[in-house]
Amino acid sequence: MKQYLSLFRIRFINSLQYRAAAYGGMVTQFFWGFMTLLLFRAFYKSGAADFPMEFSRLSSYIWLQQAFLTLFMIWYFDMDIFNSITSGNVAYELARPVDLYKMWFTKNVATRLSRATLRSFPILIVAALLPKPYGFSLPYSFTNFAMFLITAVLAFLIVMAFCMLVYISTFYTMSSLGVRIVAAALSDFLTGGIIPLPFLPDNVQRIIGLTPFASMQNLPFLIYSGHIAGAEMFRGIMLQVFWLAALVFIGRLWMNSALKRVVIQGG
Amino acid sequence: MIELRNINKTFKVARRNAGFGEALKALFRKEYTYIHALKDVTFTIGDGEMVGYIGPNGAGKSSTIKIMSGILNPDSGECIINGLTPWKNRKEHVRNIGVVFGQRSQLWWDVPVIDSFELIRDIYKVDEAVYRRNLDELVEMLDLAEIMRTPARQLSLGQRMRCEIAASLLHDPKILFLDEPTIGLDAVSKIAVRNFIRRINNERKTTVILTTHDMQDIEALTERILLIGKGRILLDGSLSELKKRNSEYRTITLEYSCGEFEEIHGITKQSQINGHAVFSVDTNIITVSDAIAHLSKNADITDISVVGASAEEMVVSLYEEFKI
Numbered sequence: 001m002k003q004y005l006s007l008f009r010i011r012f013i014n015s016l017q018y019r020a021a022a023y024g025g026m027v028t029q030f031f032w033g034f035m036t037l038l039l040f041r042a043f044y045k046s047g048a049a050d051f052p053m054e055f056s057r058l059s060s061y062i063w064l065q066q067a068f069l070t071l072f073m074i075w076y077f078d079m080d081i082f083n084s085i086t087s088g089n090v091a092y093e094l095a096r097p098v099d100l101y102k103m104w105f106t107k108n109v110a111t112r113l114s115r116a117t118l119r120s121f122p123i124l125i126v127a128a129l130l131p132k133p134y135g136f137s138l139p140y141s142f143t144n145f146a147m148f149l150i151t152a153v154l155a156f157l158i159v160m161a162f163c164m165l166v167y168i169s170t171f172y173t174m175s176s177l178g179v180r181i182v183a184a185a186l187s188d189f190l191t192g193g194i195i196p197l198p199f200l201p202d203n204v205q206r207i208i209g210l211t212p213f214a215s216m217q218n219l220p221f222l223i224y225s226g227h228i229a230g231a232e233m234f235r236g237i238m239l240q241v242f243w244l245a246a247l248v249f250i251g252r253l254w255m256n257s258a259l260k261r262v263v264i265q266g267g
Numbered sequence: 268m269i270e271l272r273n274i275n276k277t278f279k280v281a282r283r284n285a286g287f288g289e290a291l292k293a294l295f296r297k298e299y300t301y302i303h304a305l306k307d308v309t310f311t312i313g314d315g316e317m318v319g320y321i322g323p324n325g326a327g328k329s330s331t332i333k334i335m336s337g338i339l340n341p342d343s344g345e346c347i348i349n350g351l352t353p354w355k356n357r358k359e360h361v362r363n364i365g366v367v368f369g370q371r372s373q374l375w376w377d378v379p380v381i382d383s384f385e386l387i388r389d390i391y392k393v394d395e396a397v398y399r400r401n402l403d404e405l406v407e408m409l410d411l412a413e414i415m416r417t418p419a420r421q422l423s424l425g426q427r428m429r430c431e432i433a434a435s436l437l438h439d440p441k442i443l444f445l446d447e448p449t450i451g452l453d454a455v456s457k458i459a460v461r462n463f464i465r466r467i468n469n470e471r472k473t474t475v476i477l478t479t480h481d482m483q484d485i486e487a488l489t490e491r492i493l494l495i496g497k498g499r500i501l502l503d504g505s506l507s508e509l510k511k512r513n514s515e516y517r518t519i520t521l522e523y524s525c526g527e528f529e530e531i532h533g534i535t536k537q538s539q540i541n542g543h544a545v546f547s548v549d550t551n552i553i554t555v556s557d558a559i560a561h562l563s564k565n566a567d568i569t570d571i572s573v574v575g576a577s578a579e580e581m582v583v584s585l586y587e588e589f590k591i
Binding site: 002003005006007010013014017088089091092094095096097098099260261262 | 333336337338339340357358359361362364366368371372373375377378382383385386389390391392
């Protein structure tokens with residue numbers, strides 16, 4: 001365990017040093033969130049009753065999404081891992097007495113967490129100061145807040161487990177670009193990254209609800225604002241646990257078979 | 268103890284001719300060829316030995332190293348290293364080995380070298396006291412004190428290579444695999460690295476397997492050489508044996524102010540420019556002293572040197588002999 005903690009530490013510190021990127025990210029995310037809200041405002045003006053969510057809840061959803069972008073967006077891949085496979089540097093990682101799956105998982109968690117640490121709070125604080133209903137509001141209830149924290153952690157781990165599948169696929173395809181683009185585009189839509197899932201037609205929602213994508217950012221954000229409450233929260237957590245276990249299981253199995261036929265590129 | 272028996276490895280390689288049309292065709296039907304990287308590779312290396320593993324580019328050296336370090340699965344064959352099969356017991360096996368790939372880096376690019384060392388300490392779960400002792404020793408031997416706090420990206424190649432080698436020895440490995448450790452280094456760094464490798468082998472009794480194209484490395488370090496070509500082990504013997512095979516030839520280099528030289532049976536002129544001439548002498552036909560007497564008959568010689576075949580020349584003649 002200590003080896004992975006140590007890896008986490010060095011990676012975390014390593015990513016913390018990119019301050020300019022953090023400032024840039026903060027400003028971008030803030031404006032992106034603002035533009036999204038303005039767009040939705042135009043729709044709401046034509047008839048707020050047609051929409052499944054109160055505008056203030058939507059605002060909270062958008063701000064959480066922008067603040068924690070680096071935690072929950074699938075497309076936030078760790079390019080180091082792709083490069084190490086294509087260039088053959090993975091040789092060094094395999095020559096260490098560690099589990100490659102756990103090592104990459106840890107590396108990813110560290111990178112994303114350190115980026116989120118720098119970005120999330122300034123965005124949330126500024127967003128909280130905005131006038132109603134555009135601002136970031138307090139959680140719906142104390143229970144919902146606690147559940148938000150639990151589901152957010154689980155959602156983050158599911159995102160990681162899903163990303164692992166994309167990394168492992170590079171052992172077979174050698175160029176990660178294709179898989180990366182498909183995974184990014186699909187997941188952005190299916191996780192509620194473009195529009196929140198409750199805005200989709202009921203049938204579509206029901207199907208997406210069964211996939212791991214609905215267990216990612218969708219669940220914690222909707223719990224925070226109270227759109228999902230009561231027993232439905234527990235059902236969500238059960239599904240999250242199931243998907244986390246399933247994705248990790250598939251990932252480990254796939255990694256093992258990939259390593260059996262791995263070819264180290266270049267001399 | 269390292270034992271390889273009948274190791275085979277084949278790679279599938281996509282091939283196509285140059286050009287746009289060919290590239291389009293390859294979209295639908297790829298042509299593959301199979302390259303037999305290793306064919307029935309068999310050898311044994313005892314504890315504490317230092318072995319030079321040589322062969323031309325693409326002969327299979329790196330593939331063998333990768334198999335021995337648990338990174339590559341062979342198609343068939345057996346490999347037992349200290350009782351473990353590298354690709355089956357990868358995690359236990361790699362705990363006892365150190366690897367340096369001269370063309371890659373194991374140091375973290377953006378952080379000071381010492382941070383990478385500490386990460387390696389934690390990854391191998393090295394005891395703090397052992398780590399301290401090893402680190403002090405390595406810092407002293409490789410002269411790292413100045414550069415340890417510098418990020419890896421700002422080190423020169425020679426400095427980085429010294430750090431790479433130190434990084435692979437922090438956990439007291441029993442076996443050290445060095446894949447072209449002196450590639451691209453200047454003379455001073457090369458000698459520092461060589462001295463260090465010899466010391467590690469002497470003092471810690473670490474088994475060292477070294478691949479290189481630099482024959483001076485081989486001459487300075489190893490008693491035993493394994494020659495591989497086209498995936499086969501062609502020769503397994505000592506450097507002195509090899510020298511004996513090539514011992515009938517001497518090279519005589521002359522500086523002279525005036526005069527003429529005449530080639531006779533057993534003496535072949537290799538070059539002659541501006542008062543500088545090189546001859547090759549076959550000692551089976553003519554002795555060295557007779558050759559010198561003959562050459563000095565009609566010329567005024569100012570300087571003379573006689574040398575046996577260099578390791579470089581021996582390897583070239585070996586490559587020619589085995590047609591690789």
